[in-house]
Amino acid sequence: MHIFDSVQKTKRKFTPLKEGKVTLYVCGPTVYDNAHLGHAKSALVFDLLARVLEANGYEVTYARNITDIDDKIIKKALEQKKDIKTVTDFYTEAFHTEMEAIGVKRPTLEPKATQSLEAMIDLIQKLIDKGHAYTTPDNDVYFDTTSDSRYLTLSHRNQNEEEKQERVVSSHHKKNHADFALWKNVKDETIAFDSPFGAGRPGWHLECSAMIEKHLAYSDTPFAIDIHGGGADLLFPHHENEAAQTRCATNHELANYWIHNGFVTIDGEKMSKSLGNSFFLKDALKEYDGEVLRFYLLSTHYRSNFNFNTQDLEASKKRLDKLYRLKKRLFGVTPCSDETAFKKALLDALNDDMNVSLSLALIDEMINSTNETLDTPGKHKLLKREAVANLAYIEELLGFGVKNPFEYFQFGINEATKERIETRIKQRNIAKKAKDFSLADKIRDEILSLGVHLMDTPQGTFWEKV
RNA sequence: GGUGCCAUCGCCAAGUGGUAAGGCCGCAGCCUGCAAAGCUGCUAUCCCCAGUUCAAAUCUGGGUGGCACCUCCA
Numbered sequence: 001m002h003i004f005d006s007v008q009k010t011k012r013k014f015t016p017l018k019e020g021k022v023t024l025y026v027c028g029p030t031v032y033d034n035a036h037l038g039h040a041k042s043a044l045v046f047d048l049l050a051r052v053l054e055a056n057g058y059e060v061t062y063a064r065n066i067t068d069i070d071d072k073i074i075k076k077a078l079e080q081k082k083d084i085k086t087v088t089d090f091y092t093e094a095f096h097t098e099m100e101a102i103g104v105k106r107p108t109l110e111p112k113a114t115q116s117l118e119a120m121i122d123l124i125q126k127l128i129d130k131g132h133a134y135t136t137p138d139n140d141v142y143f144d145t146t147s148d149s150r151y152l153t154l155s156h157r158n159q160n161e162e163e164k165q166e167r168v169v170s171s172h173h174k175k176n177h178a179d180f181a182l183w184k185n186v187k188d189e190t191i192a193f194d195s196p197f198g199a200g201r202p203g204w205h206l207e208c209s210a211m212i213e214k215h216l217a218y219s220d221t222p223f224a225i226d227i228h229g230g231g232a233d234l235l236f237p238h239h240e241n242e243a244a245q246t247r248c249a250t251n252h253e254l255a256n257y258w259i260h261n262g263f264v265t266i267d268g269e270k271m272s273k274s275l276g277n278s279f280f281l282k283d284a285l286k287e288y289d290g291e292v293l294r295f296y297l298l299s300t301h302y303r304s305n306f307n308f309n310t311q312d313l314e315a316s317k318k319r320l321d322k323l324y325r326l327k328k329r330l331f332g333v334t335p336c337s338d339e340t341a342f343k344k345a346l347l348d349a350l351n352d353d354m355n356v357s358l359s360l361a362l363i364d365e366m367i368n369s370t371n372e373t374l375d376t377p378g379k380h381k382l383l384k385r386e387a388v389a390n391l392a393y394i395e396e397l398l399g400f401g402v403k404n405p406f407e408y409f410q411f412g413i414n415e416a417t418k419e420r421i422e423t424r425i426k427q428r429n430i431a432k433k434a435k436d437f438s439l440a441d442k443i444r445d446e447i448l449s450l451g452v453h454l455m456d457t458p459q460g461t462f463w464e465k466v
Numbered sequence: 467g468g469u470g471c472c473a474u475c476g477c478c479a480a481g482u483g484g485u486a487a488g489g490c491c492g493c494a495g496c497c498u499g500c501a502a503a504g505c506u507g508c509u510a511u512c513c514c515c516a517g518u519u520c521a522a523a524u525c526u527g528g529g530u531g532g533c534a535c536c537u538c539c540a
Contacts, residue, residue, distance in 0.1 A: 030538090036540085041540070071538085072538075155535085155536090156470080157468085157536075204538085231539075232471090232534075232540080233534080233538095234540070235535075236469095238539090262471090262540095263534075263540075270533080270539090273538085300478075300480095301479085304479090305533065307478090311477075315477080318490065325504080326504095355480075358481085358488085360489075361487050365487090368504095371503095371504055372505060372506090374504085432499085435499075444501075448502095454501080455501090456498075456501080462502095462503090
């Protein structure tokens with residue numbers, strides 16, 4: 001298996017720190033608002049990574065945090081006149097529901113900031129003791145970036161002279177412009193936690209380092225964990241700062257491999273809450289099956305930027321439809337248990353830095369050749385069983401085709417309409433038998449106006465939402 | 467301004483030194499009462515210029531265009 005390490009900027013062969021095991025940490029959401037398509041993309045990418053690692057036989061411990069301490073959360077709670085916890089619980093649950101809808105499995109661990117305060121305080125104390133952190137006159141605790149000789153080696157930045165001069169002037173008691181808060185002393189009555197440094201709140205970058213130490217870190221390897229992931233915008237300053245805290249406090253580097261996914265854009269511009277062009281997952285789920293969104297968002301390489309538009313989404317849906325039609329065609333067939341050439345090729349493609357595009361090409365070729373054979377006379381028993389096994393593998397690895405194929409094609413149709421369609425189909429079949437094709441066509445047109453296609457097959461008449 | 471990424475058929479998108487995968491759309495055909503679905507066939511020399519090489523979409527240099535990070539951000 002090879003993955004592209006965004007710190008070394010090269011595709012590297014993956015070798016775990018401990019034989020047969022993988023520790024993976026991904027930066028999760030700050031729960032103050034609904035998840036947009038960008039959050040979905042990131043969750044999807046690392047869900048796929050975890051699946052591929054597991055398919056390679058690794059025992060994967062995957063942690064994705066939930067940031068439930070944050071200024072934006074406090075702001076939201078004040079606006080809505082609600083408790084912090086009411087707000088964070090609401091959005092955490094929404095996140096879970098929406099992730100489930102797009103087939104993202106729950107990570108092994110989902111640590112929350114509010115449950116990790118002790119670990120964060122420990123980490124700050126270590127940094128203070130070792131001279132990497134200092135307290136300001138305002139009683140904030142800051143990380144001293146100049147105390148870390150390897151600072152900026154992760155994101156490959158350099159501090160230019162101009163910036164260095166400017167920062168002395170503009171800083172609020174910070175020694176250096178790049179220094180960041182580990183603990184913010186509370187200056188209002190909103191929310192505060194006790195600590196040896198006074199009542200306050202932890203800085204955002206801290207929680208990931210603390211959670212990794214608490215839940216995942218090895219103590220006898222040069223790196224705390226195997227893989228750290230997140231969106232490309234987190235490389236700097238978030239991951240740079242995490243890495244600095246961890247190496248300075250613990251004497252090991254944070255992660256052996258770093259993976260960053262590309263952005264979801266709209267009209268070529270990054271989707272973000274601050275730009276106000278977010279497309280919320282919950283809204284997309286009203287229009288489209290979650291699996292269609294999964295397929296679409298995962299259909300291009302994870303490191304590329306992904307320009308969202310509904311035309312491409314529709315094209316993706318048609319591609320997924322083909323998979324489900326084959327599934328429908330093979331409904332009830334027992335899979336064979338043998339290895340198939342297809343399965344091997346599919347895993348090989350995904351093992352190459354998650355080459356989903358190549359996997360999709362392989363899947364389409366498999367679907368086409370299976371359909372082709374099925375169109376010729378004969379029972380094709382073995383081929384059918386192999387094809388079903390292949391489809392099951394696609395489900396397991398990529399999470400495509402997990403639904404009942406008949407239900408998949410009925411997305412968004414209510415029960416009353418379903419009954420009406422079934423009744424009309426029966427009437428139409430009577431008309432067909434009587435060779436009254438004008439009535440049959442009239443009924444078909446009527447059903448088509450509901451957005452439903454009829455398909456006459458030797459096994460009977462089926463229907464699908466267009 | 468600093469740093470980095472990207473540019474392949476109408477659209478989406480693999481390939482990163484050996485002569486252009488796949489999907490959508492379109493056209494022609496098979497099948498079908500007619501459709502739908504399925505199947506078959508057809509459609510690019512890779513932003514521009516120069517260079518390296520027996521050989522480049524793939525490497526180097528220079529352009530042009532787009533995007534991102536440097537502030538909260540998946």
